[in-house]
Amino acid sequence: MTSTATSAATAAPLKIGVIIGSVRTGRFADKVARWFLSQIGGRDDMEVHVIDLSEPALVEELKLTLDAHEPQPGALTLAQRIAGLDGFVVITPEYNHGYPASLKLAIDYVYSEWRAKPVGFVSYGGMVGGQRAVEQLRQVFAELHAVTLRDTVSFHMAWEKFDEQGRPDDADGVAKAATVLLDQLAWWGLTLREGRAARPYDG
Template sequence: MTTHRAHPLKIGVIIGSVRAGRFADKVADWFVAEAGGRQDMEIHLIDLAEPALVDELKLSFEQSGDRPGDVPGLARRIEGLDGFVVVTPEYNHGYPASLKLAIDYVYSGWRAKPVGFVSYGGMAGGQRAVEQLRQVFAELHAVTLRDTVSFPMAWEKFDDRGRPVDADGAGKAAAVLLEQLAWWGLTLREGRAARPYVG
């Protein structure tokens, strides 16, 4: 554990929705605050709605067509991280197109790294989006975490201050996810350092 604290895991929290008026900000802000208290992690927020990332992804899509490749700025950020938590809504039983575009065009940066999920939506709480994302990340040689944080009917689950109504329950779910992320993040980081991953 000493090594872990001396060299904190660099964890990217990725906001997958780019819609105007999105609910993702509330969910992501809460999760970042939950994770921010850990000494073994260094949290990096990656918002796909950042104008620079929107322009970069759009340009790469227009230039590359169907060919997977790298978005230079985003790819560099992802490459330098040890693990990820994807904050995703569920749109029409799936996840946002913006998230798929980012995942595909970063491509190799996800390999041999853990990915956790914080989802929200209607009755299913975004779980159908998460199950689809598991298939995508498996194809890219990432390791998805079993436990998730999920908010069914999310707009009813947060108060006016942006805190979950069931703060204890949500906090415990986040703690489980973060513990799994710490274990996998450290294990895979040590594995990549000892022996380059062959994909």
Template sequence: MSRTPAPRTQVIPARPTPSPPLKIGVIVGSVREGRFADTVARWFVAEMGRRDDMETHVIDLSEPALVDELKLTFERSAAPGDAPTLAERVGGLDGFVVVTPEYNHGYPAALKLAIDYVYQEWRAKPVGFVSYGGMAGGQRAVEQLRQVFAELHAVTLRDTVSFHMAWEQFDDEGRPHDTDGTAKAAAVLLDQLAWWGLTLREGRAVRPYDG
């Protein structure tokens, strides 16, 4: 006597819940008058704007509120008025991209001050770099910054975007002459930032980092 096999129940996999966009801080590390950082930062922020998995939050160290808060001293002070402190701004973000020049084979003093002014808020978060300068393209500044962020338990990304002889790489409208090459370099950096940003955000939610 044969039996009709019971019909198989089709299991439909659950659709993954979309993750909210990563909150990424773009830190403009130069405060010099007439700085080239504005050109580089504007271009990179525009590249980030092409993505829907990230929110851009610019932290410009030349902002009057930040200049007043930092006061070029290591002593902590309250942010002026109702402005959030630098630590509060960093703490609310999922990752960072530092836009930095190279000054005398190093990175700007104002950037070091801002990094040191914050501590725990950097931990277990990814940091990418967009650098510019002369022949070295700011890479010596980036290598020094990697050591600093390692001490703060941040994760620095392998690939960077760098502009060698930067003032020759952009037209009068602030657009790179090599639009395709720079866009691809930015995409590689942002893809890595998205992976690390999401992975570390989920990890901190499950198990707070106490390293």
């Protein structure tokens, strides 16, 4: 076993935030998120932390930012949650060739806490499976000094791709895509965590 492999095998699990970007009532994101969490939940090299932007506490916090107010004292803010994580997977729909306003607000509300951390994407939508939203998000995260992963998981015509139990039609194909994404996330997450520890990133 190489030294890199040995390091990976003995390292503490990466703390990965799974960010659910849609806040719409009746959103399709719940089906996609449940499926993805079942994929990442089976890994022993990752500790999953769900950040659902529809959580009442997060909705209230982000609403306060629009009014130029501060979160309630003692509350664990979104920035604090992001700061404690090693990497992220963003689950996003595509709305009118873009990503949700709720996701943009949440990303912009946090700043240095994103730096030198990997970000992967699971997208869904119509004919292009949310990829236009992902391409826009790559530009946003690049500005924040985050590293976006090349490979994604996308669901084209998503509402036709899941059965009533929330299982994707092409279960094997999308599971393989998720494995590729998560393997890349593990490599980048470990590499950047070690890099931040050895040489704090100041941008």
